[in-house]
Amino acid sequence: MKFGKRKLWKGILLEFAFIILCLLTLLPIIYALSVSLNASNSLFTSGLRLFPDKLTLENYYTILLEKPFLIWMRNSIVLSLLTVFLTLFVTVPAAYAFSRFRFRGQKATMSFLLLLNAFPTILSLFAIYRIIKILGLLNKKAALVLIYTGTMAIFTFWTMKGYFDSIPNDMEEAAKIDGATNLQLISKIILPLALPSVLVAGVLVFINAWNEYIFATIFITGTEKYTLALGLYSLQATDYTRNWPLFSAASILTSLPTLIVFFLVQRHMVAGLTAGGVKG
Amino acid sequence: MDRRKGYTHWIYLVPFLIFIIMTVLIPLIYTFYVSFTNMSVYHWTNYKFIGLKNYYKALLTVDSGFLSALFRTLLWTALNIILLVFFAFVIALGLNSPELRFKNIYKTLLIFPWAMPAYVTILLWRMGMFNTEFGFLNQLIRKAGWQPINFLSTDVYAFLSCMIINLWLGIPYMFTMIDAAMQSIDRGIYENAYMEGAGFWRVHVFITAPMIAPILTPILIMTAFTNFKQFDIVYLMTMQTGSKTGANIHTLITYVYDKAFVTSNYGYSAAVTGIISLIIIILYMGMQKIARSKVN
Amino acid sequence: MKKVNKKTFMLLMAVLCTVMLFGCSGTTDNSKEKTSTPDSSSEEIKEKQEKQVQTITIWHSADATIADTLQKQVDSLNPDVNVKFERKENMAESLKLVGNDPESAPDMYLWAHDKVGVFAEMGILSPITDFIGEEETKALIPMTLEAGKYDGQNYQLPIYYEALLFMYNKALVKEVPKTTDELLQRMKSETKDGHYVFVEQHSTSYCSAPWIQGFQGYIINESKTPGLDLPETIQALEYHKEFVPYMPADGEYNTVTTLFTEGKSEFAIGGPWLVPGLKEAKVDLGIASMPVLPNGNPLKPFSGVQGIHVLKHVGENKKGAVASVLKVLVKPEVGIALAEAANCAPANVRAYDNVAISENEMIMALREMAENVVPMPNVPEMDVMWGITDELLASINKNNGNVAEECRRCQKMALEQIEAMH
Numbered sequence: 001m002k003f004g005k006r007k008l009w010k011g012i013l014l015e016f017a018f019i020i021l022c023l024l025t026l027l028p029i030i031y032a033l034s035v036s037l038n039a040s041n042s043l044f045t046s047g048l049r050l051f052p053d054k055l056t057l058e059n060y061y062t063i064l065l066e067k068p069f070l071i072w073m074r075n076s077i078v079l080s081l082l083t084v085f086l087t088l089f090v091t092v093p094a095a096y097a098f099s100r101f102r103f104r105g106q107k108a109t110m111s112f113l114l115l116l117n118a119f120p121t122i123l124s125l126f127a128i129y130r131i132i133k134i135l136g137l138l139n140k141k142a143a144l145v146l147i148y149t150g151t152m153a154i155f156t157f158w159t160m161k162g163y164f165d166s167i168p169n170d171m172e173e174a175a176k177i178d179g180a181t182n183l184q185l186i187s188k189i190i191l192p193l194a195l196p197s198v199l200v201a202g203v204l205v206f207i208n209a210w211n212e213y214i215f216a217t218i219f220i221t222g223t224e225k226y227t228l229a230l231g232l233y234s235l236q237a238t239d240y241t242r243n244w245p246l247f248s249a250a251s252i253l254t255s256l257p258t259l260i261v262f263f264l265v266q267r268h269m270v271a272g273l274t275a276g277g278v279k280g
Numbered sequence: 281m282d283r284r285k286g287y288t289h290w291i292y293l294v295p296f297l298i299f300i301i302m303t304v305l306i307p308l309i310y311t312f313y314v315s316f317t318n319m320s321v322y323h324w325t326n327y328k329f330i331g332l333k334n335y336y337k338a339l340l341t342v343d344s345g346f347l348s349a350l351f352r353t354l355l356w357t358a359l360n361i362i363l364l365v366f367f368a369f370v371i372a373l374g375l376n377s378p379e380l381r382f383k384n385i386y387k388t389l390l391i392f393p394w395a396m397p398a399y400v401t402i403l404l405w406r407m408g409m410f411n412t413e414f415g416f417l418n419q420l421i422r423k424a425g426w427q428p429i430n431f432l433s434t435d436v437y438a439f440l441s442c443m444i445i446n447l448w449l450g451i452p453y454m455f456t457m458i459d460a461a462m463q464s465i466d467r468g469i470y471e472n473a474y475m476e477g478a479g480f481w482r483v484h485v486f487i488t489a490p491m492i493a494p495i496l497t498p499i500l501i502m503t504a505f506t507n508f509k510q511f512d513i514v515y516l517m518t519m520q521t522g523s524k525t526g527a528n529i530h531t532l533i534t535y536v537y538d539k540a541f542v543t544s545n546y547g548y549s550a551a552v553t554g555i556i557s558l559i560i561i562i563l564y565m566g567m568q569k570i571a572r573s574k575v576n
Numbered sequence: 577m578k579k580v581n582k583k584t585f586m587l588l589m590a591v592l593c594t595v596m597l598f599g600c601s602g603t604t605d606n607s608k609e610k611t612s613t614p615d616s617s618s619e620e621i622k623e624k625q626e627k628q629v630q631t632i633t634i635w636h637s638a639d640a641t642i643a644d645t646l647q648k649q650v651d652s653l654n655p656d657v658n659v660k661f662e663r664k665e666n667m668a669e670s671l672k673l674v675g676n677d678p679e680s681a682p683d684m685y686l687w688a689h690d691k692v693g694v695f696a697e698m699g700i701l702s703p704i705t706d707f708i709g710e711e712e713t714k715a716l717i718p719m720t721l722e723a724g725k726y727d728g729q730n731y732q733l734p735i736y737y738e739a740l741l742f743m744y745n746k747a748l749v750k751e752v753p754k755t756t757d758e759l760l761q762r763m764k765s766e767t768k769d770g771h772y773v774f775v776e777q778h779s780t781s782y783c784s785a786p787w788i789q790g791f792q793g794y795i796i797n798e799s800k801t802p803g804l805d806l807p808e809t810i811q812a813l814e815y816h817k818e819f820v821p822y823m824p825a826d827g828e829y830n831t832v833t834t835l836f837t838e839g840k841s842e843f844a845i846g847g848p849w850l851v852p853g854l855k856e857a858k859v860d861l862g863i864a865s866m867p868v869l870p871n872g873n874p875l876k877p878f879s880g881v882q883g884i885h886v887l888k889h890v891g892e893n894k895k896g897a898v899a900s901v902l903k904v905l906v907k908p909e910v911g912i913a914l915a916e917a918a919n920c921a922p923a924n925v926r927a928y929d930n931v932a933i934s935e936n937e938m939i940m941a942l943r944e945m946a947e948n949v950v951p952m953p954n955v956p957e958m959d960v961m962w963g964i965t966d967e968l969l970a971s972i973n974k975n976n977g978n979v980a981e982e983c984r985r986c987q988k989m990a991l992e993q994i995e996a997m998h
Contacts, residue, residue, distance in 0.1 A: 011379035018374060018382075022389045025448070028401065029392055031408035031416065090295045097292035111564070116304050118505045118560045120533070123553055124307030126314075126546070129673050131302055138680045150303025153296060158502050159457070162495040166464050182288065196460040197495075204453070211397040217666035218673060221635070229397045234665050236403075237637060244830075251400045258395035263388045269460060321956045322998055324698040325676065337996060412826045413770075414834065430825050433974045521962050522780045523828050526970035542960050543997045544672075544694070 029252070036060070036248035059249040068223055069250065072231040076210055077257070079141055079227055083148045083209040084202050090149060091156045092198060096190055098157075099164035100172075117154040125218060132219065143219050144227075148209045156201045163197035164190070196269045203265060207258055228254045315550035320543075327547070334551035341539050341552060349535035350559070356439075356531060357507040360446055361500065367447065368454035373484055375455070376462050387459075394452040402516045405445050406432070410517075430525075432518050438527035442513050449513070450503070457499050461492035508560070509533055532556060630657045630897035634884070635664040635671075635685040645917045646686070646735075649910050650901055657897045661686075668694075675700035678889040683898065689723040689881040690952040692731045697956055702886045703729040707899040712906050720923040723881040723951035732883040733902050734923035736914055738848050739949045740786060740877040741941055742867065746860035748842045756815075756867045756875070759843070763822035772841035778820050778827040779973045781965035783845060786866065786875035787816045789950050795965055800957045800994065804968060805980075805987035813972055813979050815870070820973045827973070845875075851919055851938055863941040866948070879949035881923065915939055960993040 037055045063069050098106065121128070128147060137143040171189050180188070191198060213229040220230060232254055235247045315334055319327040371390070375383050393401060409416050410431040418428040431437045465488065473483045511533045518525045519534065530538070533556075540552040636643050643661045650659040662682065664670060668691055674680040675698060695701045704713075704724075713721060716734055724732025744752055753759040763773040777783040785795060793809030796802045803809055824831050836844040837857045844850075854861050866874040884905055886898055904910070911922020912930045921942035922928070933939055952958070968986040971977040 007379060011381070014374060014377060014380050015382070018380065018386045021371070022386060025390055026392060027416070028404040028408050028448075029396075032400075032404050035408075090299055093292035094296035097289040101289040101292075103289055111568075113300065114501065114505070115557075115561060115564060116300065116308065117502065118509065118564070119304070119308055119553075119557060120509055120511075121304065121307065123549075124311050125669075126673060127307035127310035128303060130310070131306060133677070133679070146299075147303055150299045153299050154304070155502055157296065158498040162498045163461070163464065166495050182291075196463045200456055200460045203456070207394055213397060213399070214666075217664075218670050221662055221664050223663045230665060232397060232400065234637075234663065237665055251396055251404075254397070254400075255392065255395035259388055259392065262391055262395070263384065266384060266387055269463070320997060321694050321697050324700075407830055411828070411831060413824050413831050428825075430974070433825070433970075519963075521966060522777070522782070523826075524779065524963075524966040524970040525826065526779070526974035538963060539993070540996070542963055543993055544956070544959060545997050548996055 032248040032251055036245055036252055038245050059245045063246055063250045071224055072226050072228045076228040079144055080206050080209040082145045084205045086145060086149045087152050087156055087205045088202055091153055095157050095160040095164050098161055113154050121151045139221055147215050152205050152208055156205055159201045160197050163194055167193045199265050199269045203262060210258055311550045311553060314546055315554050317547045319547045320545040334547045337548055338551035338555050349530040349532050353508060353532045357504055360507045361504055363447055364450050364454045367451050368458050371455040372458040375459055391452040393448050398512055402513055406517055410441055432525040433527050435527050435529055438518050439529045442517050445513050461495040465491050632659045632897055632901055633682040634661050635667055635682040636661050637664055637667050641918045645913050650904050653900055657900055659901055676889050681887055681889060683890045684884050684886050686884055689732050690954050692724055692954040693726045694956045696726045696731055700888050701731045702888045703731055704733045705730055708902045715926050716923050717925055717946050719946050720881045726954055732885055734881045734883040736920035736922050737879050737881040739879040739945055740845050740847055742845055742864045744843045744862045745839055746862045752864040753867055756869050759867055767822040772835055774843040775823050775832045775835050775841040776845040777829055777832055778823055779969040781962050784969055786877040788812045789876035790869045790873045796953050796958055796961050800955050802987055802990040805983045810980050810983050817972055863937055877949055878952045880952055957994045964990045
């Protein structure tokens, strides 16, 4: 009985600590929310209060109905999902290979990849532009998918490799004896085991593709082709167009899909099979 | 482990390597090539090979400002990694405790900083939190009857402010990774340890941390590089054109951006990039040497 | 299985190698190819094109109302010439990348005049005189035409221009000071507790230029010499520094704008882009002539002239179409429409005969100032000067540096970076 009570208190304390933590984390976001609900076009409200005198949802209506926001969102969704699939398609086998095979030059390749990633891709815009032009993909979504995949590949690869290493080999060996092909090995055994890390990697790629705007400024022309991050950027790019409440409303709307994706995905990020199934 | 000397592993690797070669390696080689030419606004299409001239010039940027930026960047990287891991580890531990009821909601709310484009959140911090007139922090300070602080104009305050933002932006990723890594631990181990009477912190410092370390090592190395490359926070907070704050908290990349990249002299900038790459390689080798000697 | 793998692998490697070769060799050869194609095949294309509809793409990154207004004006050229204004972010960087690539570059673009030097040196611009005669540009304000001149050529057809204005809140101000000394006196005696007399972005190059230029100094001149350590510049910054303690410490755009919009500052120096927001907030806005410095000169701001530039890759075959677009955009009607829709000050003098414009206080203030502004330098070297001047101002105004010393340090830095551009 006493033990149970202590546990209850511990739970309440923990709950409380997390609520405080969330509030602290969200402080700047709450600020953005308050600006977005403000009726006057101002980035600041003088006086220390979280919400302005005159609340309005008008900025949200404007952004959703008058701006091509929904088109931008569609572009972003397509672009980000394609990037996620392509990146995982390319990096999961690579992480698997580096984790399961031993071959000549493996260590060197790993180090080399790491060093390559230390080099800021953005500095080589011109060369990337050339390659995209040769591939005939200028002003096409595919260009950005390729670029994002390439720039994220090493990071995603490294993110997963450590996790793959931690998965014991026994089940694969057993499956191999049963005559499973390599493809079956990956899809039936490795992927379910490595699911938490693959999902995290996927979320990582999704968020990066969703939020990227520098490459987008170069490779996209015409508002109807913009992504959300680029559209947001355009809302504050010039002195004339700068409208902070609208911008804040758009920022908040932009982050919502990411949060929804994360919320939906995270229940699968919990250990399914590893926690006992394999090792027992 | 599979030690076959076949080509099977190549099937897995080729698509990956193609992407790396196309979007990272070729651009790198191209940049290297440009570093030997005089490509600039004045020689855009009619550029020619000028040998090592750009490298002489680039070496001139390695002055006292460069060295203090390098030192500051190392300090920045070390501090950020330590604090990132510390906070993320504690948060992940909390999220994994069975007593917590609404963990999915907390997790989702806590990754919010990650869900917005960085330039938006940096802007929110600069205006909403640190602004001298209207910023939340300075309004609090005023309410308390103190003098407002010009956070972004003095070196130490500006450095700390940028670090807070960096942590704020970085912790969501880090705790998600640690959380995922913790999923690979067999819960049975904990039960045994608790049965033997080990305390909460003892268990997690001596069991959890070592068990997730191998998974996290590559992630930590990547994060170290990301922090080393830090550009946008420091640049957007203190030295954006039109709103320079006067604090000098240059990191290596902002420093060379300010010195070299603004000149639109591509050959020269490429040479500077080359020198930075060299520094990164040296640091990396040094790190590996230390790691190896520790293992031995 | 193994054999197939090896084969596919070799094939992929081969593909990669070719891609790589293209990637590297393509860059050097392109310039030659491009110059040779128009001559050889232009005759045939010309014939073909004459029957077809010509399409002209114009990049812009202006406000949507401005772009829409211009779009309506050029729609009159339909169906012979189909003109499309297309929004582009980060235009300056994009043009550097794609500027001489007919496949992805636009035919023209709308931008301020200050990048003319960069793009002209890169060889991606055609002088507008190739398309439009002096007769047609006669009615443009000389300052606006002058702004787009680089190395003796004129690269921009001016449409409208902007410059900083001396604004005041009529509800708070009884008398507008005529001199900066008067203004300083009032700032000293009346600035307190979050109430300001005067605000401006005191530590940005663009906003400090009026002071430097009023003292006859300059940031950089036409012969590409920086002037940060000129006695005039030092004197200007020393004088300007006296004003800074009475303004908000960070001097940031949003801080300054909000203070003025909320009626917490009586005066401000700001651009025409503030006006819509001020109107929305119901500020009774007054615009006065720039206050006069102790040497008898008024503050002398930069002007930014927005205009159309034509890219060089646009071949002979499109020459007629480009000329027809320019001839539409040079008309006073365009200026009138822009002034009505977006409060822009037209470059065409004849637009000012229109009643609606001559009654617009802000536009008329800009018209009067046209003789008292300095077009932003358009030499490529200005690119490095913005950052260095910002740093100079921050170190003087925010970190209380010694003016003369900082000026000399930054001048040295400017000379080094300009040297590094070549």
